[in-house]
Amino acid sequence: MKNIITKLLALVAMACLMVPEVLWAGGGGGDAPIVVVADTRVVHGIMRYFSNLYNTDILLFAVWTVVLTAAYGCFLGVLMDKLMGLTGLDLKSRKIVEH
């Protein structure tokens, strides 16, 4: 009886492993390229423009990404510089001591 139960359990375990493989062979799997499309139905204004650009002209979108990231980084850098200046700390000199 113990033997039968062990065999039955082994069979169930094998089935659990094999069934997904069978389903896979029946149409799943593979390395189909994923095409991502921005949903422009729910956005407006400038967000809609950039979502459309992402869908239609990825090169221009990439150029915009780099330009906007750099510009925003610069803007934040200057803004933070002004704000940090208000703290009264000396932000132009430091001592280099290793240990």
Added chain:
Amino acid sequence: MDFLANANWLYMYMPIAGVKIFWPGLVLIGFSVGVIGGFFGMGGAWMVTPGLNILGFPMAFAIGTDIAHIAGKSMVSTMRHSKFGNVDYKLGFIMLIGTMVGIECGAQLIMLLERAGNVGSVVRWVYVGFLALIALMVFYDYYKAVQKKKSGEVDGERGTEGITWYKTLHRLNIPPMVHFKTAGFTCSAWLPIMVSYLTGVLAGFLGIGGGLLRMPALVYLIGCPTHIAVGTDLFEVMISGLYGAFTYTLKGRIELVAVFVMLTGAAIGAQIGTVATKYSKGYGIRVAFGFAVLGCMVSIILKQYGFTSSATVLILGTISVICIYIIKIMFQGAAQELREKRRTEMLGS
């Protein structure tokens, strides 16, 4: 008070990824990575990706978004470090040549190996090996410096140093010899080119930004004082980050809205991290960096064995502890500086 009852305003729609994300979480991730990146001089992609994942960001967009945000954040940090005189632009530009060529060679190498078979696991173990070596080097260096200090040995104007391999490498007399004014040394131009090429190959091979490898290389092999290594490395991260942002966007793997939200938090964090370097000794930065490297290494090992959630918890825990440590350094140092300034003013009047 309607906005308090309705939490919808805390969620922002990401038009490309098509998901609603808790935007204060994005600001917090940006802030933490800004603090740590500004202090250590690295991008910190290994910290951002699991954070984005927790917020519900699809993995396909996490890397590109992360790289673009790192580029912008490094720009803010570089500007601040530059004011302190921590950026050696000449060294940065020379290293950029080696880094770019190296990353491309590393990427080609990995593609070649991928065609031969599945190398994902090998790459991860190589990464773990290098991180272990870096951590070992950092802690051994600290141990040696402490021993030297106890015995009263002082190397020069920088104070006591443990590992001084750069002194041997500076003796290489292959023209052209270049003087790096900000970093304060003269060496063959081939030294930074070769070192950045090697770190670039590794970065390309491992698929990482390279700050984790370049910062210690700048200190131990090129001989930069720690503060200047941090600033110069951030300059490199900024340029390579912009390039990375461009290529990942071409693949469609970016969410621009998230980049800007994260960048806003990162700009504040970067100020704290960068200013904290002023109040920290070189070895303070090096040892904390060693712990960050250890955290990164253990998280990769956990991921390798399938413990993804444990790895995420470890990464977030490491980020929090290091972040609090840096913020403490910054605020304690700033308070002391302001107290001294006030005392001097009172004595003057």
